[in-house]
Amino acid sequence: MKSLQRISAVxxxxxxxxxxxxxxxxxxxxxxxxxxxxxxYAINFDVRHLGAAVADMANTSASRQMVLNLAHxxxxxxxxxxxxxxxxxxxxxRGQITVGIYIPHDFDRRLADGDRAAVQVLADGSDxxxxxxxxxxxxxxxxxxxxxxxxxxxIRNFYNPERRSPVNTVPGLIGIILTxxxxxxxxxxxxxxRERGNLELLITTPIRTPELMLAKILPYVMIGxxxxxxxxxxxxxxxxxPVRGSLVDVYLVALAFVVANLSLGLMISTMADNQFQAMxxxxxxxxxxxxxxxxxxxxxxxxxxxxxxAELLPMTHFMRLIRGVVLRxxxxxxxxxxxxxxxxxxxxxxxxxxxxxRKRLD
Amino acid sequence: MKTGHPExxxxxxxxxxxxxxxxxxxxxxxxxxxxxxxxxxxxxxxGKSTTIxxxxxxxxxxxxxxEVLGRQVPREAEALRMQxxxxxxxxxxxxDLSGIENLNFIGSVYTLGRKRKRRRMAEVSExxxxxxxxxxxxxxxxxxxxxxxxxxxxxxxEPELLFLDEPTSAVDPENRRAFWESLFDLxxxxxxxxxxxxxxxxxxxxxxxxxLDEGRLVASGSPTExxxxxxxxxxxxxxxxxxxxxxxxxxxxxxxxVAQIGTELRVLVDxxxxxxxxAVRQVVLGAGLNVSECRADRASLEDVFVxxxxxxxxxx
Numbered sequence: 001m002k003s004l005q006r007i008s009a010v011x012x013x014x015x016x017x018x019x020x021x022x023x024x025x026x027x028x029x030x031x032x033x034x035x036x037x038x039x040x041y042a043i044n045f046d047v048r049h050l051g052a053a054v055a056d057m058a059n060t061s062a063s064r065q066m067v068l069n070l071a072h073x074x075x076x077x078x079x080x081x082x083x084x085x086x087x088x089x090x091x092x093x094r095g096q097i098t099v100g101i102y103i104p105h106d107f108d109r110r111l112a113d114g115d116r117a118a119v120q121v122l123a124d125g126s127d128x129x130x131x132x133x134x135x136x137x138x139x140x141x142x143x144x145x146x147x148x149x150x151x152x153x154x155i156r157n158f159y160n161p162e163r164r165s166p167v168n169t170v171p172g173l174i175g176i177i178l179t180x181x182x183x184x185x186x187x188x189x190x191x192x193x194r195e196r197g198n199l200e201l202l203i204t205t206p207i208r209t210p211e212l213m214l215a216k217i218l219p220y221v222m223i224g225x226x227x228x229x230x231x232x233x234x235x236x237x238x239x240x241x242p243v244r245g246s247l248v249d250v251y252l253v254a255l256a257f258v259v260a261n262l263s264l265g266l267m268i269s270t271m272a273d274n275q276f277q278a279m280x281x282x283x284x285x286x287x288x289x290x291x292x293x294x295x296x297x298x299x300x301x302x303x304x305x306x307x308x309x310a311e312l313l314p315m316t317h318f319m320r321l322i323r324g325v326v327l328r329x330x331x332x333x334x335x336x337x338x339x340x341x342x343x344x345x346x347x348x349x350x351x352x353x354x355x356x357x358r359k360r361l362d
Numbered sequence: 363m364k365t366g367h368p369e370x371x372x373x374x375x376x377x378x379x380x381x382x383x384x385x386x387x388x389x390x391x392x393x394x395x396x397x398x399x400x401x402x403x404x405x406x407x408x409g410k411s412t413t414i415x416x417x418x419x420x421x422x423x424x425x426x427x428x429e430v431l432g433r434q435v436p437r438e439a440e441a442l443r444m445q446x447x448x449x450x451x452x453x454x455x456x457x458d459l460s461g462i463e464n465l466n467f468i469g470s471v472y473t474l475g476r477k478r479k480r481r482r483m484a485e486v487s488e489x490x491x492x493x494x495x496x497x498x499x500x501x502x503x504x505x506x507x508x509x510x511x512x513x514x515x516x517x518x519x520e521p522e523l524l525f526l527d528e529p530t531s532a533v534d535p536e537n538r539r540a541f542w543e544s545l546f547d548l549x550x551x552x553x554x555x556x557x558x559x560x561x562x563x564x565x566x567x568x569x570x571x572x573x574l575d576e577g578r579l580v581a582s583g584s585p586t587e588x589x590x591x592x593x594x595x596x597x598x599x600x601x602x603x604x605x606x607x608x609x610x611x612x613x614x615x616x617x618x619x620v621a622q623i624g625t626e627l628r629v630l631v632d633x634x635x636x637x638x639x640x641a642v643r644q645v646v647l648g649a650g651l652n653v654s655e656c657r658a659d660r661a662s663l664e665d666v667f668v669x670x671x672x673x674x675x676x677x678x
Contacts, residue, residue: 197454205472206471360419361421
């Protein structure tokens with residue numbers, strides 16, 4: 001009986017403490033709900049709504065009908081019209097589209113011919129999941145329920161013709177590793193000083209808040225770039241990941257992402273009361289970064305609300321940038337928009353941290 | 363330099379601080395003269411640390427005004443950082459850095475030039491006897507060593523005004539003595555020191571003293587003034603049964619406190635009581651106990667402290 005009493009005393013205490021620790025309480029509820037929603041809706045191996053563009057050189061009733069049929073499969077969403085095969089390719093390199101449909105001007109004749117492919121489908125095949133979704137497009141029944149003779153589709157996979165997963169995964173892995181380590185480093189940076197009592201000393205010195213914040217970030221920028229090099233080297237040596245863009249671009253993109261994550265960590269550090277809370281908050285960001293950024297599952301396949309959330313994560317923008325540069329050989333000017341988003345992110349997070357941090361104890 | 367340097371290093375008027383519904387400091391008036399050691403004496407929770415933190419600009423007062431070295435605090439606190447040193451109650455240097463590394467860091471944060479930093483580091487390590495352990499990690503040092511290192515760090519930039527929050531709480535008596543010697547050296551060199559303590563022997567060494575109790579100032583003055591102006595008469599009684607004698611005295615309305623020190627009883631008696639030592643003797647004899655000695659004594663600081671905190675309880 002006494003043992004039961006002692007046990008229940010502890011259980012009661014734990015529950016009571018738990019109820020007062022709102023963050024842990026939030027995780028208990030939040031993580032399963034988040035996981036369920038993500039796995040249930042966002043994570044969709046049956047990929048649909050891949051962004052597409054059409055270059056219809058023939059522009060006949062048959063070609064327009066076929067484009068309509070393709071759109072009806074819902075595997076692709078036709079978002080742009082292109083005037084040439086070259087325009088399709090550059091749209092793909094910039095990351096604007098995942099699928100390009102090229103209809104040659106002799107489409108009707110090829111259709112009648114039946115031997116030659118009537119349509120060329122260009123696919124950003126970095127992600128094998130996307131590749132298999134597009135392969136389904138080639139099945140005659142899906143393309144031409146109303147045409148007498150089904151047109152033959154020729155599918156050309158760009159960027160990852162051997163369909164190897166590591167090619168797609170390794171650049172993304174840089175993002176995951178940087179998200180975890182960089183945010184965590186700075187998330188505990190200020191909280192740790194507070195917990196150990198160092199902060200009371202530090203805030204009575206003449207150091208200014210922006211100086212302190214910058215000083216907390218700088219050491220980790222180097223560490224972050226070392227991590228980038230490590231993953232990149234291993235990726236190239238062990239998995240034959242091609243680096244098609246320039247190395248300078250790769251490092252510029254990584255630098256922006258490292259600083260964005262460090263600023264985010266610093267922001268957490270000014271909000272958390274202790275190191276454990278800082279860790280919890282880090283995981284709140286890490287989890288959606290892994291699942292929603294396009295690292296694991298194609299971005300286009302997610303429902304819109306998930307895409308909105310994803311747009312708020314630095315990881316999503318980094319993922320587009322790093323895949324563009326490493327796998328598709330895109331140049332930075334072509335993806336300046338994504339880089340600008342990261343810059344805005346850094347500005348906002350840093351300002352928040354600086355404004356929130358007070359050289360006071362109350 | 364708008365108004366020139368005022369006489370007092372610190373002036374506080376009507377200073378209050380509450381945390382939620384808890385009043386930590388209530389309507390405190392302070393004037394700390396320059397080049398003196400000014401003591402805050404009070405039990406734990408009496409508001410000493412809160413007051414020091416407000417004077418440093420780390421806490422915003424709920425009410426009242428503070429002027430430190432001619433500047434308004436907390437508004438102009440940042441401008442004072444170079445002139446003020448602060449030694450926290452809990453050791454707040456980096457335990458995973460060595461003594462030298464800590465001092466180096468502090469010197470750089472206070473932007474001492476390379477030469478001055480090197481000179482000051484040599485000076486403080488000589489002054490506070492740090493030589494033997496400067497290369498060790500701060501976390502491995504003893505209480506006394508940590509405290510000397512912390513004082514060295516707080517004075518590295520040669521502040522005019524030094525706040526010490528219970529600096530000797532983790533230090534043995536011998537080290538405390540040496541520590542106070544170095545405080546007097548600093549004062550002689552022109553520093554003003556504000557120190558909080560709950561040790562009577564330390565309070566005794568201060569030039570000026572305020573006694574705090576539950577956030578209120580209950581007495582102030584030099585230690586001699588305080589014992590002269592005590593609101594009580596001090597009677598020392600020797601008896602063979604001090605516990606029983608004490609109990610008998612406790613019941614009297616005019617007896618304000620009884621404390622046993624060895625075989626002696628120190629009795630604080632209401633100041634209006636006529637011929638107090640005779641009255642005390644009669645009470646003890648009346649309880650059927652013997653009295654071998656009974657005389658009036660000069661009030662110690664502890665007597666002052668007890669009398670002052672009881673006065674405040676009576677009026678509250």
